[in-house]
Amino acid sequence: MVIAKPVMRGLLTAQIKKHIIISGILSFAAVGVWKTMVQNPRKQLYADFYKEYDAMAEFDRIRNLGLFQSCRPDGEEE
């Protein structure tokens, strides 16, 4: 019975090549996860928040909660 000659040389080089490819794939996968789960949602959140943001309405809401020192809620005497 004839068996194929086992690979005797270049084992470290082959392993290094394999690991470089795996590490490259893992790194880009990690970057992909970061982009899809953190970076892009955050940009979208900011865009959605400010798309129809009414700063004056928000100001009146906070003021009527009594949170400002400089201006009091509606109906409250200064």
Added chain:
Amino acid sequence: MPTWGHLGLQDSASPLMEQLIFFHDHAMVVLILITTLVGYMMSTLFFNTFTNRFLLEGQTIEIVWTVLPALILIFIALPSLRLLYLLDEVNNPSVTLKTIGHQWYWSYEYSDFLQVEFDSYMIPSNELPEDGFRLLDVDNRTVLPMNTQIRVLISAADVIHSWTVPALGVKADAIPGRLNQVSFLMNRPGLFYGQCSEICGANHSFMPIVIESVSVNSFLNWISSSSEA
């Protein structure tokens, strides 16, 4: 303001801070890439059983791991420089606020039209109301108008302090004998907190900053009533 368990940057209240947050996300892309790459390489070392007794040099790999980092650095540098110059753009502020650091409080002056000056001390914990923020609330808040370009001139009377408001992306040292200028615009109303950021003595941690972002009309009413008082 930060809450319990807060890990990242505070939500922005200024367009420039928004850009800083996005740039931070961009820089994290590079950091995650490199950390994953190097971390995986290091973990494979635990399982390696091969050696190469005749390895002396590798010109190709040397070129690769010189050029690749240079390209990565350019990838970071270009957005960074864009933002750096954006932060220094000339604009025409409508309001100028002067703030002076003392041991251990901030004093503020509004001298554009009417002369308004006041000191801003931290509210001690034993005098804090139930809904107050410990070590952050002050007796007299700094009131400023929203959606208005604001210039702040920062200095100090004794030792070096630093005037900071993270939500606005603003930090500048308050140095005796020197005026530092920062510029910002608040695009939403609310309360924005900061703390002295340069060690200045025993109560360095107890001289916070509170900015009250209000409508332009409220600001004008407040400043005219403050100057009459």
